[in-house]
Amino acid sequence: MEKSALQALAQKDFMSRDELESIQLARLKNIVSHAYKNQALFRSRMQEKGLDDTCIKEMKDIQKLPFFKKVDLRDTYPFGLLSVPMEDIIRLQASSGTTGSPIVIAYTREDVACWQEATMRALMIAGIGSGDIIQNAYGYGLFTGGMGLHYGAEGLGATVLPISSGNTERQIKLMSDFGVTCISCTPSYFLHIIEKAKQLGYDFKKMKLRNGIFGAEPWTNEMRQRIEEESGIKAWDIYGLTEISGPGVAMDCPARTGLHMFEDLFYPEIIDPETGEALPDGTEGELVITTLHKFGMPMIRYRTRDISVIVKGECECGRTIRRIKRIDHRNDDMLIIRGVNVFPSQIEAALLTIPGVQPHYHIIVRRHGDLDTLEVQVELSAELFGDTIRSIEVIQKKIGNAIKSIIGLAVTVTPVEPGSLERSMGKAKRVTDLRNK
Amino acid sequence: METVKQLSLFLENKPGHVYSICKTLGEAGINIYTLTLADTAQFGILRLIVEDAEASKALLEKEGFIVNIAEVLAVRIDNQPGRLAQVAEILNKEGINVEYVYAFANRHIFLYRVDDTEKAYQKLISNGFCVLSSHELFNTNK
Known part of the structure; x- marks a missing residue:
């Protein structure tokens, strides 16, 4: 043209x-x-x-x-x-x-x-x-x-x-x-x-x-x-x-x-x-x-x-x-967890406010009895992993608090190895909902 | 100050992990002098003493592991009642916190990770303990 x-x-x-x-x-x-x-x-x-x-x-x-x-x-x-x-x-x-x-x-x-x-x-x-x-x-x-x-x-x-x-x-x-x-x-x-x-x-x-x-x-x-x-x-x-x-x-x-x-x-x-x-x-x-x-x-x-x-x-x-x-x-994408509307993007935003946290995460929703629970898997980096269990627990807590301050719900933060979460070549799949299964 | 470099690896609780680490190092001809595994319900930390910590770190990172290097004190402690208590007392008196400790099984050498390595080293030396350098540690093993 x-x-x-x-x-x-x-x-x-x-x-x-x-x-x-x-x-x-x-x-x-x-x-x-x-x-x-x-x-x-x-x-x-x-x-x-x-x-x-x-x-x-x-x-x-x-x-x-x-x-x-x-x-x-x-x-x-x-x-x-x-x-x-x-x-x-x-x-x-x-x-x-x-x-x-x-x-x-x-x-x-x-x-x-x-x-x-x-x-x-x-x-x-x-x-x-x-x-x-x-x-x-x-x-x-x-x-x-x-x-x-x-x-x-x-x-x-x-x-x-x-x-x-x-x-x-x-x-x-x-x-x-x-x-x-x-x-x-x-x-x-x-x-x-x-x-x-x-x-x-x-x-x-x-x-x-x-x-x-x-x-x-x-x-x-x-x-x-x-x-x-x-x-x-x-x-x-x-x-x-x-x-x-x-x-x-x-x-x-x-x-x-x-x-x-x-x-x-x-x-x-x-x-x-x-x-x-x-x-x-x-x-x-x-x-x-x-x-x-x-x-x-x-x-x-x-x-x-x-x-x-x-x-x-x-x-x-x-x-x-x-x-x-x-x-x-x-x-x-909206998840309803214990009556609260939660979007994966809110969790992403919370995670990325913490320096060193990798933008690779996965959310798992489960139901235990009548209670819905959220697990957020986050890839750990060397920067975040000191050398002690305490250092990891500190970062788990920090991530958990950051998420809680945005969505108002407590979540379980699971640190996982780098590269262990699935990498998407196209649209990323951020959530696994195991309720009703 | 004499310290020994220790590798710390973050591990998810998955079968086969320790094996693959040991295998990777073994195939590269790197000898593991001792190791200890700390675990929680969700994850574990594997700590290793190897001769060439930097090279081993690079090798394991290539395999996708998160590896940090920490300085630990290798203290020779006689196999006698009260000797471990003596070390604990020295550190306690100085307000030095022990993050973790583990041993070389048959050599009466204990590895201490403390929050103030320099101070702990000086106090142990001045109390007559032998704190080994990497060179001493690896060469007396052979």
């Missing part, structure tokens, strides 16, 4: 609110009409509410529309929500389906282009472009991470190394040998890369790596800080989900006050997860996204189960597209 065309693309993030809102309204009308005509489930839900495709007069009318949930994708598996003829579909992607049957998303040529535009814009915010060598360590295949970042980086004229995830030693060798400037993967996998590189004697400060585009799993600010301290790179948070398109739905900016949502393509709302009522900007709730420009399988008012806030006010970076608060926990 020409430089001027790329500049024009980047400028979309800065258009006036009036212009943006008129694009949003026109696109919403169009997508509602398209889905009403072509997506049977949407049509029947609209009819149940006594609505038809002429109901959108202003943006606020979106609040009348029915919601879609992940279960709808499962119930209509594989192609029930397809809204164009199969001949117009050029790509299928699917989620891993760890919690049931997989979900499938079908893309038209225009949908793939729209997704590419979003990832290009996301990468441009991080200053990525021609001249960068991007090691794309997201998994390639049905998972949207690999292909999504690939198309975005290639669209910008960057050099893509489509290495996919896994084979960490080779990742590090090529990163060093090729002078890679940017890596994209899950934050937990990058942590593993940092650890392995140290073992192999590589010095990140001597490499050309400057930026990391991290997403596909919730992570905390404390984790970001740890990554940046240990590797010397800038860690950018990219947000996306398969149901909406893939990575590139929203992206960090240098101000780090939230992730800008490309809202001319993906329209955000925050709702009360209990009542479904739309909440004003600045209020925490469940993020709901409408794909304004996606035709193969439009998602109208899709409930993401991610908890966020639409950040009020203007961003100091000057972008006019709104921001969502970084998503460091998902509703799905």
Whole structure:
């Protein structure tokens, strides 16, 4: 793409609110009409509410529309929500389906282009472009991470190394040998890369790596800080989900006050997860996204189960597209322990406030009689392990207190050997729930 | 001051751990002079005396273990009633805390890890005890 065309693309993030809102309204009308005509489930839900495709007069009318949930994708598996003829579909992607049957998303040529535009814009915010060598360590295949970042980086004229995830030693060798400037993967996998590189004697400060585009799993600010301290790179948070398109739905900016949502393509709302009522900007709730420009399988008012806030006010970076608060926990991840809501991210944040504690942890939930218990396994480092049992007991207590001060529950802290907890190449699995088993 | 370098390894309570450590050192031709294992319900600490502590540490770290080196005092104590009490008394009088102590089984040499190594060393020497250097410890063993 020409430089001027790329500049024009980047400028979309800065258009006036009036212009943006008129694009949003026109696109919403169009997508509602398209889905009403072509997506049977949407049509029947609209009819149940006594609505038809002429109901959108202003943006606020979106609040009348029915919601879609992940279960709808499962119930209509594989192609029930397809809204164009199969001949117009050029790509299928699917989620891993760890919690049931997989979900499938079908893309038209225009949908793939729209997704590419979003990832290009996301990468441009991080200053990525021609001249960068991007090691794309997201998994390639049905998972949207690999292909999504690939198309975005290639669209910008960057050099893509489509290495996919896994084979960490080779990742590090090529990163060093090729002078890679940017890596994209899950934050937990990058942590593993940092650890392995140290073992192999590589010095990140001597490499050309400057930026990391991290997403596909919730992570905390404390984790970001740890990554940046240990590797010397800038860690950018990219947000996306398969149901909406893939990575590139929203992206960090240098101000780090939230992730800008490309809202001319993906329209955000925050709702009360209990009542479904739309909440004003600045209020925490469940993020709901409408794909304004996606035709193969439009998602109208899709409930993401991610908890966020639409950040009020203007961003100091000057972008006019709104921001969502970084998503460091998902509703799905919530554990209810003795009636208390606990998110793994809270435990992560507590752990990382203690110097020397490694960002490798695993949470085990058990039920003894009527009592739920939490065990947190933490990898010990030489720094933390003195030479006596007492030194370990001190650190156990320190970690336990830090966690208790955040979640309000006592936990058992189990020190484990370094490298003994499973390293993830993709999305990290932080919790084993042994209740009801 | 003469001290001996001791390796401390953090171990989860898993079968086969001590074996793999001993095997790693054995295959590298490193002799273990003595060892002691302290354990709790959740984990254990293995302490080892080897001739080349630094090289052994590097070797075991490569195997993924957490290894720290601590300075301990190797004190020769005659096999007579009251001699151990005498050492304990000296340390107690000086307010020196013994973190742990263990022995070379057949040599009347005890390894003391204390919170004030320098002071303990001086007091033991001035009370006529023989505190061995690494050189003495390893060479009298052969």
